Amino acid sequence: MDLTITDVRLTPILVADPPLLNTQGVHQPYTPRLIVEVTTADGVTGVGETYGDTKYLELARPLAARLTGRQIGDLNGLFVLAGAVTVDDSRVSGQVDVGGLRGVQTADKLRLSVVSAFEVACLDALGKTLGLPVHTLLGGKVRDTVEYSAYLFYKWAGHPEGVACEKDDWGAAVDPAGVVEQARRFKERYGFTSFKLKGGVFPPDEEIAAVRALAEAFPGHPLRLDPNGSWSVATSLRVAEELGDVLEYLEDPALGTVAMAEVAARTDVPLATNMCVTTFAEIAEAFAKGAVQVVLSDHHYWGGLRNTQQLAAVCRTFGVGVSMHSNTHLGISLAAMTHVAATVPDLHHACDSHYPWQSEDVLTERLTFDDGKVTVSDAPGLGVELDHDRLRFLHERWLNDSGALRDRDDAAAMRLTDPAWTTPSVPRW
Structure with missing residues (x-):
């Protein structure tokens, strides 16, 4: 050969x-x-x-x-x-x-x-x-399926009028009732048994209410909240206290290792991150200060599948949990995530995935979720076909495209609805 x-x-x-x-x-x-x-x-x-x-x-x-x-x-x-x-x-x-x-x-x-x-x-x-x-090239799988979490978002019913786009059938989710209905659809369609809400959108009290509504609608289901570092230390601590009995972990409530360490020192709610620990160089300070209890790996951020395995080994050495972060991605990335996740021994948290949100793909056959899990392929390579x-x-x-969409810009998209919109300063609340 x-x-x-x-x-x-x-x-x-x-x-x-x-x-x-x-x-x-x-x-x-x-x-x-x-x-x-x-x-x-x-x-x-x-x-x-x-x-x-x-x-x-x-x-x-x-x-x-x-x-x-x-x-x-x-x-x-x-x-x-x-x-x-x-x-x-x-x-x-x-x-x-x-x-x-x-x-x-x-x-x-x-x-x-x-x-x-x-x-x-x-x-x-x-x-x-x-x-x-x-997964065999990576040393072999330790599980036959990989569990994923439903990734909930506050969402408009559609993009601004007049903007060329593909239609979706998810509807709006801008309040607790909408978030619960979205979660219900995720569970019915894909069988997910844990839920993560992307926060930092509305004032903390509104997002606390949404998580409480999820806890009531889905008792016993692990819940997560991720405001992407938009809260102050004081706000982070208040939310942790209010939701400590239902959260599996709170993801990046405050921005940066120093702020995260201050929050971690004053709450028993585990803190997860995909913001303050995204390279090996950032591990030492975060672990020494006890800033995070779960690192959410992303093989794109970390440089591939083998680096993801190395990260998992470092986390295991220091008693820090590990799971996987997700950004907007297609089936190739989901297949890669699933292969490497199958090789990580101590994967105690369901992984994130945006995949259900993506109506388009480049594969001949979409990957599927069964009871919130993806079966690990034993076919040669990733097991997918372009x-x-x-x-x-x-x-x-x-x-x-004229070039307007070739670089993602969430603030520019918001300005189509609110021309005065600027990226909020941090902490936002």
């Missing part, structure tokens, strides 16, 4: 996204994603997926050009190649990564998010070549 990479294809696309609200604003009608295809001399193609904003494309293109002639098994070399690609620091340093809502973006974080797609594509191709599933016609259609949408 010849494992030499002979071709790398990058396809930026725009996929439909409902009007989901967060502390930054509202999702745009379409969101950018990047699909990576890596083909070997034997004609085997592996696929990967990551963010498709312009800054990611600018790094992915020169990295893709350097891969031809290399071996698909040279995964460590991906980081070396990415490190050699120049990144315009002025475009990322000090900026908030709106798409991921994970705090300040840096050139190194950008590189990791791009490398993740190439690593997954190489693992997929290697697995197909060897006839082995990705739908080239669908990929072409979504790429045409990207090509035909």
